[in-house]
Amino acid sequence: MQAKRQSSDTWLDPVSKSRITCHNITWIRSAAFQCIQAGGDIYFDQIPRTGTMPHAHDFIEILFINTGGLTHRVNGERQHLTAGDLCFLRPDDVHALAPAPAFDQAEVLLLDADLDLLLALSAYLGNDAFLHRMTASVLPACFKLDPAATTALYERLLKLNSPTITAQTRGIKIKVLLGELYARFFADDANLLMESQVPDWLETLCAAMRKRENFAAGLPRMKKLACCTQGHLCKVFQKHLHKTPTAYINELRINHAAWMLADTPMPILDIAGELNFQSLSRFYTLFRKAYGVSPAAYRRLHAARRHA
Template sequence: MIHLKAEDLIASELEANFHFHHKLKYWTIVHNHDFYEIFMITEGTVTHIVNDIRQTLFKGDLILIRPEDVHSYERYEDQDVALLNINFHSNAISSAFRYLGEDFFAERLQRIGSLPPQVRLSVEQIQYIWRKYEQIAAIPMECAAEACSVIRGLLIYLLNEHFFPAAIPAAKPGMPEWLSILQLEMQKKENFSEGIPALYRLANKTPEHLSRTILKHLGKTPTIWINELRLQYSVHLLKHSTIDIVTIALDCGFNSLSHYYKSFQMTYYTTPGKFRSANQKLAIPQ
């Protein structure tokens, strides 16, 4: 196993470096490092071995590797893979944590011995990160301060948008790691609004196995779980926006206003309109 060091790879004035691997070899050497790494699969599929656990990664998977995580890659069947690798000096990560809150990821991020944090990106999110990479690559070498500012902005975006700890459910004893990741993915609006099709696509499990596992560990059916996520988001919009109730219902994924009203009343024992009247808080008085 190789131990990589930040002092050998990362320029101190930039606090990060980027590598685009257009095509990996059949396998890579097992390694760990004293810095943080965020990598994104931009094309193809690959087998990722991390902390003695084998996982299959697909286009759009974004992984945060922590110091001392041990990992390597192997070719998946006959498929090629391309990935964007971003290495962040630990000092940069520490500064970001202080900015976002001292307890940011205190437990989840630092816990070694399980799969590191992982999310599945949309096509638009992949393109956004890639554009940032191109922007940074185009900054002249003598403009290190400018490049460092853009890199820090990207780091804050990645942590806050994709690895925010409040959105990462605490794994219950015995819960499969893939279900913990699925919980995080289904909290994204584009996924819970799509509903069951998104759940099946992201889980990559048979519907029967998925339903049994969700019922066992979450204590509810997939449909009830998704409706809860939709209702929670609708509550936020009712309290903090002036969007009309019909638009809220459709935007959250309910296929009809009557379905939304029935689900809302069963959960909150009141109507969306009455809830809004009692709880709405706006920064601009109406």
């Protein structure tokens, strides 16, 4: 049976091009689905333990678990979500909710938004890398928030859902929130490693490689710490970070070089040598690609700012 497809035309608010709903779910043994709307877009749902019907949308959806837990059936696989989990669904992901063994209830908030809002964000940032990262894997990306961040996001979503806010104001604030969430979780490698599908060993490896003595030692040190073949290492890096191990190491080196250029008097040639770049010309090429100026120009800019 083909999954039902929700349309933004009939589901989203036409002014804000978005919608926030809060669902207090109780799993029941009866076959009858019951829903009580408590005001606004707050619902108390009694759902058979067989789960909801599979469906997709033509808009994006952020699924947020505030309390409890559930099983997220998505694209033929299962994700086990608990309090603090944040799942970024793409248009046409086919998904449904089902009970988890340890939980009879769950409080779920859904932030739905027109895909055009993300495309506009991409144009504003001048970078669509986060869109590629969001859509790269078969399963939608999921991240775990700590308790304080969970409470903060929950309260923020409820305030955005208040009937006292105009649709225009709600639309603006939702755009700001979407920008924060997508930039936080998809623009920064460190946050990408929080994604629940990332192997624990990769997160541990990257944390170790962020130490100066390790990224300066380069790929041989990474292979030693990883305890796996270079082929497997490359495959995992491409899958989860969308770059090669060498590119990851060079980014760490270049960022550290920028700090040394700005805050130390060490000669540029010595910086390149200390961080084990293949040659000075290679260092210049990578630095200009990352910062848009040469190492020497970068140092002059920071020196001028200090004396301004």
